[in-house]
Amino acid sequence: MDFSWSDEQLAYKRAVVGFAQKELRNGLMERDQKAEFSRENWNKCAQFGIQGLPFPETYGGANADILTTMLTMEGLGYGCADNGLIFAINAQMWSVQMPIFKFGTELQKQKYLPGLISGQIIGAHGMSEPDSGSDAYSMRTRAEKVDRGYVLNGSKTFVTNAPVADMAVVFATVDPKRGMWGVTGFVVDMGTPGFTVSRHIDKMGLRTSPMGELIFEDCFLPEENRLGPVGAGANIFKDSMEWERACILGSHIGTMELQLERSIAYARAREQFGQPIGKFQTVANRIVDMKVRLETARLLLYKVAWLRSQGKSATMEAAMAKLYLGEAFVQSGLDAIRTFGGWGYMTEFEVERDLRDALGGVLYSGTSDIQRNIIARYLGL
Amino acid sequence: MNHETILLEYIKQELLRGRKSDLKVEDDLLSNGIIDSLGILQLVAFIEERFHIQVPDEDVVFENFQSVKVLSDYLAKF
Ligand SMILES: Cc1cc2nc3c(=O)[nH]c(=O)nc-3n(C[C@H](O)[C@H](O)[C@H](O)COP(=O)(O)OP(=O)(O)OC[C@H]3O[C@@H](n4cnc5c(N)ncnc54)[C@H](O)[C@@H]3O)c2cc1C
Numbered sequence: 001m002d003f004s005w006s007d008e009q010l011a012y013k014r015a016v017v018g019f020a021q022k023e024l025r026n027g028l029m030e031r032d033q034k035a036e037f038s039r040e041n042w043n044k045c046a047q048f049g050i051q052g053l054p055f056p057e058t059y060g061g062a063n064a065d066i067l068t069t070m071l072t073m074e075g076l077g078y079g080c081a082d083n084g085l086i087f088a089i090n091a092q093m094w095s096v097q098m099p100i101f102k103f104g105t106e107l108q109k110q111k112y113l114p115g116l117i118s119g120q121i122i123g124a125h126g127m128s129e130p131d132s133g134s135d136a137y138s139m140r141t142r143a144e145k146v147d148r149g150y151v152l153n154g155s156k157t158f159v160t161n162a163p164v165a166d167m168a169v170v171f172a173t174v175d176p177k178r179g180m181w182g183v184t185g186f187v188v189d190m191g192t193p194g195f196t197v198s199r200h201i202d203k204m205g206l207r208t209s210p211m212g213e214l215i216f217e218d219c220f221l222p223e224e225n226r227l228g229p230v231g232a233g234a235n236i237f238k239d240s241m242e243w244e245r246a247c248i249l250g251s252h253i254g255t256m257e258l259q260l261e262r263s264i265a266y267a268r269a270r271e272q273f274g275q276p277i278g279k280f281q282t283v284a285n286r287i288v289d290m291k292v293r294l295e296t297a298r299l300l301l302y303k304v305a306w307l308r309s310q311g312k313s314a315t316m317e318a319a320m321a322k323l324y325l326g327e328a329f330v331q332s333g334l335d336a337i338r339t340f341g342g343w344g345y346m347t348e349f350e351v352e353r354d355l356r357d358a359l360g361g362v363l364y365s366g367t368s369d370i371q372r373n374i375i376a377r378y379l380g381l
Numbered sequence: 382m383n384h385e386t387i388l389l390e391y392i393k394q395e396l397l398r399g400r401k402s403d404l405k406v407e408d409d410l411l412s413n414g415i416i417d418s419l420g421i422l423q424l425v426a427f428i429e430e431r432f433h434i435q436v437p438d439e440d441v442v443f444e445n446f447q448s449v450k451v452l453s454d455y456l457a458k459f
Contacts, residue, residue, distance in 0.1 A: 103439055137418060180418045181411055181443035228439050234418060235441040311435070313426045377419045380395070 013075040020079025035207040046119025059113035070250040077254025083357035084208030091160040094244035096123030103228035121166035126156030137180040143172035152216040162212030180234040185227035194219030205356030245322040252329045263339040316378035323371035326361040384453040406449040
């Protein structure tokens with residue numbers, strides 16, 4: 001067992017932290033208030049190489065392994081306070097770029113990957129529907145087979161990046177009676193007749209990541225827009241979710257580390273009853289718990305990344321990491337606010353935003369309840 | 382033991398756990414919900430470990446997993 005990172009990996013992480021601290025902090029409080037997405041910062045990340053990290057150089061990527069990618073996300077989470085931007089980038093990387101890279105035809109890869117990686121275009125991922133969330137495969141969006149292609153009808157909701165997207169990976173069923181075996185993936189470009197993006201959906205946290213709905217009304221997609229084989233959509237989706245669960249959480253580790261450091265600094269500086277509040281055991285213990293939670297979360301996540309780097313299936317481990325990190329990030333946000341007292345509750349102190357952002361993490365990519373279901377099943381329950 | 386016997390035993394013992402002890406190799410595993418989406422994940426993980434093969438994600442389709450018989454025929458190609 002080797003827990004050490006190479007000098008190269010650590011140097012890259014430091015570079016990412018430096019880049020994020022310098023380049024991605026501008027005007028965040030206003031953007032959060034106005035729920036504004038920064039295309040400028042998205043492009044800066046692309047230029048730095050974030051979007052392309054684990055993808056081959058042929059498509060403009062850096063060919064990094066999963067461990068390095070996850071460590072980079074950790075650095076991004078530590079250096080970049082804009083959790084919404086990081087979330088939006090991860091949503092594209094794992095549920096748009098990765099399925100195209102793994103299941104797409106060479107033509108689809110050539111068409112989309114270089115643009116997505118360079119920041120020239122943005123992608124969204126449509127799975128959830130108004131009537132199907134956790135039970136994703138009970139979707140209503142239909143893909144009816146016609147001559148030379150498919151006609152899609154239905155709608156997708158809670159779609160991250162939808163209002164700013166140039167293309168989307170979407171799932172529709174070719175036969176609702178087949179359940180998960182009818183689910184089929186497609187790529188679709190904005191501007192395709194019958195395909196529209198409706199309203200911007202406002203939300204509690206991750207406010208700088210745009211969200212909307214995708215509507216399909218007799219939308220014809222030629223055969224070459226199908227992603228992977230007919231009926232393989234459920235497995236394509238599962239693969240994306242495993243990547244997303246591992247990597248999106250990497251940034252949470254970075255953010256929790258920053259919350260811990262800020263809490264320690266504040267507990268040492270803030271005095272009440274004639275001494276630093278960190279000298280009160282209840283305050284100290286709360287910060288100790290933050291530290292223990294951070295380290296256990298980190299170990300769970302590194303294990304998932306390691307398993308995947310060995311080419312091993314990690315369904316249960318990814319579910320454990322998603323469950324634990326999602327909940328740990330919420331708890332860490334609460335603990336930080338308690339440590340900062342009333343100041344922690346005030347927007348200007350930039351502590352409360354993390355808690356609002358963290359709550360999304362117990363819902364997206366499968367709620368905590370769903371992660372528990374997966375783990376229970378793997379335990380034979 | 383051949384693929385069919387090993388798969389039948391695993392599905393009966395681990396995925397069905399007594400719910401359908403008379404499962405046959407030709408029975409439709411998917412249309413009647415005998416195996417759900419989580420069950421498929423477990424089955425693929427079992428196949429990969431037991432038979433030392435990597436099932437490509439794009440091969441996890443109805444046509445290859447519909448019954449123990451169909452699945453065994455698919456696995457025989459490795
Ligand atoms: C910030 C954010 C970004 C998102 N981005 C995207 C995106 O880009 N693309 C996309 O397609 N979707 C996206 N989603 C949607 C997300 O995947 C769904 O919200 C999620 O899958 C839950 O579905 P639901 O909201 O319909 O809740 P429901 O499935 O209706 O669940 C409601 C409650 O019931 C519980 N529940 C449901 N079934 C079970 C069960 N079997 N056992 C125990 N409890 C259960 C849930 O845990 C939850 O507490 C996003 C969501 C959020 C919050």
